[in-house]
Amino acid sequence: MHDEYSPPAPQPLAPAPQPPAADTPPRRPIRSFVLRPGRMGTGQQRALRELTPHYVLPFKQHPLDAAAAFGRQAPLVLEIGFGMGDASAVIAAASPEVNFLGVEVHPPGVGALLQKIDTGGLRNLRIVQHDAVDVLTHMLVPHVLAGAMVFFPDPWPKKRHHKRRLIQPPFVALLASRLAPGATLHLATDWAPYAEQMLQVLSAEQSLANLADGYAPRPAYRPLTKFEQRGERLGHTSFDLLFRKR
Numbered sequence: 001m002h003d004e005y006s007p008p009a010p011q012p013l014a015p016a017p018q019p020p021a022a023d024t025p026p027r028r029p030i031r032s033f034v035l036r037p038g039r040m041g042t043g044q045q046r047a048l049r050e051l052t053p054h055y056v057l058p059f060k061q062h063p064l065d066a067a068a069a070f071g072r073q074a075p076l077v078l079e080i081g082f083g084m085g086d087a088s089a090v091i092a093a094a095s096p097e098v099n100f101l102g103v104e105v106h107p108p109g110v111g112a113l114l115q116k117i118d119t120g121g122l123r124n125l126r127i128v129q130h131d132a133v134d135v136l137t138h139m140l141v142p143h144v145l146a147g148a149m150v151f152f153p154d155p156w157p158k159k160r161h162h163k164r165r166l167i168q169p170p171f172v173a174l175l176a177s178r179l180a181p182g183a184t185l186h187l188a189t190d191w192a193p194y195a196e197q198m199l200q201v202l203s204a205e206q207s208l209a210n211l212a213d214g215y216a217p218r219p220a221y222r223p224l225t226k227f228e229q230r231g232e233r234l235g236h237t238s239f240d241l242l243f244r245k246r
């Protein structure tokens, strides 16, 4: 699989290059994830089957009507890449007055969070199963978000994969544009070089102001996920970054 298209080198005596046919597929964008077939438990399968109509919003190329989707008007907080939804469910349960929108591409994760919505009786959580870049671009209008959270995004440690990291200047500019003035952006990672990149990129975004002097202490509302606990056992420190939209 190739990320980038490189045209073949011109051959001698070759006919003049033709413009691409109208049906040539567009160049594939570099994604921050690779969808691998994951095993799904029967509970997750059932949750996907039965609860999707209630809590999963279809991806659309036009702005989300959040009041209609949640059945009420409330501050909207976005979580990108919620994984199995461990933090999402705890945070949503602790703040019933807030509408939470979780975006994740991994089907077993969507199934797992649906199960938690069901068992926890969480009525303030909705899911979009799609690339967050597209969701931000098409479904969320500027200044619509009261907050955004990205916890432990894939670190893509190999240098040749760094281009896949989510937290890069164009993405952060897009995300910041969707935040309302005063909204909080909360990032966390246990990968030190990625933490440095996050701090650099967020600090360089003019519309964001750091709420801490460098990294922030972990806010009490963010629970330690299983993923993070495993990282801690491997000797990784976690870094939280808290910025406010100007």
Ligand SMILES: C[S@@+](CC[C@H](N)C(=O)[O-])C[C@H]1O[C@@H](n2cnc3c(N)ncnc32)[C@H](O)[C@@H]1O
Pocket: 032, 033, 080, 081, 082, 083, 084, 085, 087, 103, 104, 105, 106, 109, 130, 131, 132, 133, 150, 151, 152, 153, 154, 155, 166, 225, 227, 228
């Ligand atoms: C390393 S996991 C962390 C999961 C969770 N936040 C946690 O702390 O345990 C990163 C997650 O982000 C998701 N992800 C990566 N890029 C994404 C994108 N562009 N849109 C939506 N989800 C994405 C992946 O599918 C994966 O589940």
